[in-house]
Amino acid sequence: MAQEHNLAIFRGTVKFKNNVQKIWGVLIFLSIVTTIEVILGIFKPDFLVHTNFLHMKLLNWIFIILTLVKAYYITWDFMHMRDEKGSLKKAVVWTSVFLILYLTALILIEGNYIYDVYQDGFIKWDF
């Protein structure tokens, strides 16, 4: 099965000679992404903190998107998802993505609602 590896990443723009080289290449990429996250987290540039996009700070959007990018490369290259059949990819990714999106949306909306009750409602620190 996993004997023959798909050695191209970034949609084929970067091709590695062998699997070991690909592993190191992905490590370098993941390290760069983490470094960017840490630098942004330490310095917190003002324009990113004070710009809101869809009810969230631009900085937080960047963090979440970079996290998903890292998650993709960990799953695809370290967990060899790139070499698995399409049906296995879909079974794992679609299931988790849809369930988690659904859960996140509902629970965060509910949390925000309770925040509003605390702010404008009659009840204060009751539960």
Add this chain to the structure above:
Amino acid sequence: MDTTVTNATTGKVWGGGNQPMGASYGKLMMWFFILSDALTFSGFLVSYGFSRFKFLDIWPIADEVFTHVPFFHGNYPMYYVAFMTFILIMSSVTMVLAVDAGHHMKQSKVAIYMFLTIIGGGIFVGSQAWEWGTFIKGSYGAVETRGGRILQFVDAETGHQVALADFATTIETDRVQHEAKNGIWFESESAGTTYRLEEVVAGVQSHENILVRTETINAEGKKTVLDRSESLEILNQAVGVVEGANLIHNEYGHRLFADFFFFITGFHGFHVFSGVMINLIIFFNVLLGTYEKRGHYEMVEKVGLYWHFVDLVWVFVFTFFYLV
């Protein structure tokens, strides 16, 4: 390895020997487990998000909580967690190299890479234990109000937080710790905090430069610092001193923050710990030549999947606990 099996059985799918989705039984079951565990972790992280949204304007700022690096004094937000993240990614890389060496049937290489992976996991768990210890011990101390809010103390000139020890006045008292041997056998109390509430309040009254900082986050994204008269006023609501963090009190801010910190990083740390244990077992099997005899190193690949998953979860914990 055995892709030919699938070709041979085309036509009689129910006859056995057929691999669903082209993955072996063990790998497929590992993916089942990983998917369900991923949903468990998302449940935890989402409930963290729920509580945070609920108390959005008073939630602790992670940069101000995790500021310590071992062997260094001072204020270094993020550096140590970043180090932990790198350690875990590195151990993921050695793991995937072990899997690769296993495909080429190189026993000694698999063993070396497995060993490095175990070392990386050990460093990570140790770092997490240190982080827990620092968090439990606390750094400055604070007081808690009747409503459960935390009041911290800052220096009026620098705006930096001040430790209770730097300003609290020592007041003599006859009160001693009540121990079970001095009364009814089932009644005793814990040792109590280093400074009592009246000592802290007296300290604030006698030091003109001490101001109270509340949990409320202002428009600039910083915690609100009260002026001198408000500071003295709000201290009337204080009911106790808090040093460090546990499941009930948390000097850094909302107690739920501490609860989720212990729960989520603890659950993740337990995963890393079990990963190290499983890796150890596989490592010894590699040394004994079990997989050499078996003819393939698929077992290494399966624990590899679990180990990468632990790394994957940490990527999310790192983002939602420390960055966002």
